[in-house]
Amino acid sequence: MTMNLAAQINGVLAALILLTSFGLLASRRVYGLLHIFAWQGFFLSVSTAVVGYSAGLHHLYISAVLTLALKVFALPYILYVLIHKLKIRKEVEEMVNIPTTLLIGIALVIFSYHLTAPVRELSTLMTRSTLAVALATVMLGLLMMITRKKAITQIIGFLALENGLFFAATSATYGMPLVVELGVALDILIAAFIFGIFFFQIRTSFDSLDLKEMEKLKEED
Amino acid sequence: MKTFIPAIIEGLQVFIVLLAGPLLVGWVRVLKCWAQGRASAGVFQPYRDLSKLFVKDVVLAHNASWIFRSAPYVFFGSTLMAGAVIPIVTTGVPLSATADIIALVALFALGRFFIALAGMDIGTAFGGMGSSREMMVASLAEPALLMSVFTVSLVAGSTSLTHIVEAVTSGIVMLRPSLAFALLAFALIIIAETGRIPIDNPATHLELTMIHEAMILEYSGRHLALIEWAGMMKLFLYFALCTALFFPWGIAGAGSFTMAAWALGALALKLVVFGFLIVLVETPLAKMRIFRVPEFLGMAFLFATLGMLSFFILE
Structure with a gap:
């Protein structure tokens, strides 16, 4: 019964993670994005802990705590400081308007459900049904990177994509080995610092964080 | 004697719908007055308004056609018919078998269609504007409403409302993200369909912002009374539909009269809470x-679709 309950709780958390992914796509304000991203990290961390508890895998607790520290507090804080220092405009600028993006997002969820259906049939893990949500989170993060103009929103899309990968690892195989997870966590942290440095560089070179400006770097033919 | 019992139950249900609509609106107005620090006119003020309108004369425009004159009756009739179908106090409503949840949505759409026609019938600018806005809201709200309702039907395995109520009350309690999403979508749709803030303000007569009021601006006397009454019943019916789909605990099973008294109490309690919400x-x-508004309703559609998807993916 506890096994079943854990699966249900995990299902609810997966639904919440999916909801936050759509929230990232729908949000118009940069600070709002940071809050939603932090919530996604929180749900991810709780989900990892639930899976760790029900499967009896104690190394998942460590990655849950790591996720909590890194994705709920550290990364949003770093990004917040960056936004504050760079005095970025508060509105999100998009290439495709938001309702269309959301519709594409729904199509992506259906696609990833279809794609993971065979895995779902073969797997015996309790978390097998959340694999579709994990893949959808990856795709929605990718969609966000494609459809946003500003570097900062693309970075948040990238981090959401990484959340999706992490969730996929937990739901498909009860998590990667701890060494790998520690490495990935460190990578993400370092990446956030490098992004920060890059933002400053882009800003000083182009006076803007709009990546369209980078097209000027192309040689005329 | 036995053959009359279904008719009596049905009659009582229609009676409850007729009376509870204005009562709910009165309760909401009283609560609103309290929240804003005003003195309220009492819970029964909508009854007084309606009875005042019924004794007043009807003023018709010269070019009003039969559509304009019949629309209030169609709107009132279709709303009342919807009220006869939804299981409000007991699942043993005999007319419940005549229409499932899709037909119910169509009944609401029929009334709205005629009111929109009537808004354009006289040819005033406000009426036409109101009709076009109403249709814009309706065309976006209805797909979301159907999607949300389908999610519940998938969980319960039927589109018949009595079956849904029985399936949800008798089934094992499970954490269902799909129902949570569907409820979220349904809450947004209730706001849009019944013309509450932030979509439409039921108290406004400011020309530029009104939607529902703009369509019925030309009505007076008993026609206006019928439309207002039907509007109040509609709010009550959306509430009743919401409780039947998502919170059916307390609705009595078919043929148990002792449960019906409890069900009335549960209904009153739910109404009080709904007013507060x-x-x-x-x-x-x-x-x-x-x-x-399209974005607001797009959000409702998104929630409803996510509900349906999470039913397939996670349950």
Whole structure:
């Protein structure tokens, strides 16, 4: 019964993670994005802990705590400081308007459900049904990177994509080995610092964080 | 004697729908007055308004056609018919078998269609504007409503409302994200369909912002009374539909009269809570720009679709 309950709780958390992914796509304000991203990290961390508890895998607790520290507090804080220092405009600028993006997002969820259906049939893990949500989170993060103009929103899309990968690892195989997870966590942290440095560089070179400006770097033919 | 019992139950249900609509609106107005620090006119003020309108004369425009004259009756009739179908106090409503949840949505759409026609019939600018806005809201709200309702039907395995109520009350309690999403979508749709803040302000007569009021601006006397009454019943019916789909605990099973008394009590309790929720939503919010409405309803559609998807993916 506890096994079943854990699966249900995990299902609810997966639904919440999916909801936050759509929230990232729908949000118009940069600070709002940071809050939603932090919530996604929180749900991810709780989900990892639930899976760790029900499967009896104690190394998942460590990655849950790591996720909590890194994705709920550290990364949003770093990004917040960056936004504050760079005095970025508060509105999100998009290439495709938001309702269309959301519709594409729904199509992506259906696609990833279809794609993971065979895995779902073969797997015996309790978390097998959340694999579709994990893949959808990856795709929605990718969609966000494609459809946003500003570097900062693309970075948040990238981090959401990484959340999706992490969730996929937990739901498909009860998590990667701890060494790998520690490495990935460190990578993400370092990446956030490098992004920060890059933002400053882009800003000083182009006076803007709009990546369209980078097209000027192309040689005329 | 036995053959009359279904007819009596049905009659009582229609009676409850007729009376509870104005009562709910009165309760919401009283709560709103309290929240804003005003003195209220009492819970029964909508009854007084209606009876005042019924004794007044009808003023008709010269070019009013039969559509304009019949629309209030169609609107009232279709709303009352919807009220006869939804299981409100007991699942043993005999007419419940005549229409499932899709037909119910169509009944609501029929009334709205005629009111929109009537809005354009006289040829005033406000009527036409109101009709076009109403249709814009309706065309976006209805797909979301159907999607949300389908999610519940998938969980319960039927589109018949009595079956849904029985399936949800007798089934094992499970954490269902799909129902949570569907409820979220349904809450947004209730706001849009019944013309509450932030979509439409039921108290406004400011020309530029009204939607529902703009369509019925030309009505007077008993016609206006019928439309207002039907509007109040509609709010009550959406509440009843919401409880039947998502919170059916307390609705009596077919043929048990002792349960029916409890069910009435549960209904009153749910109505009180519903009034509080409406006022809680309406008091801090302002009416949104009409061009933001598609986004609001797009959100409802998204929630409903996510509900349906999470039923397939996670359950």
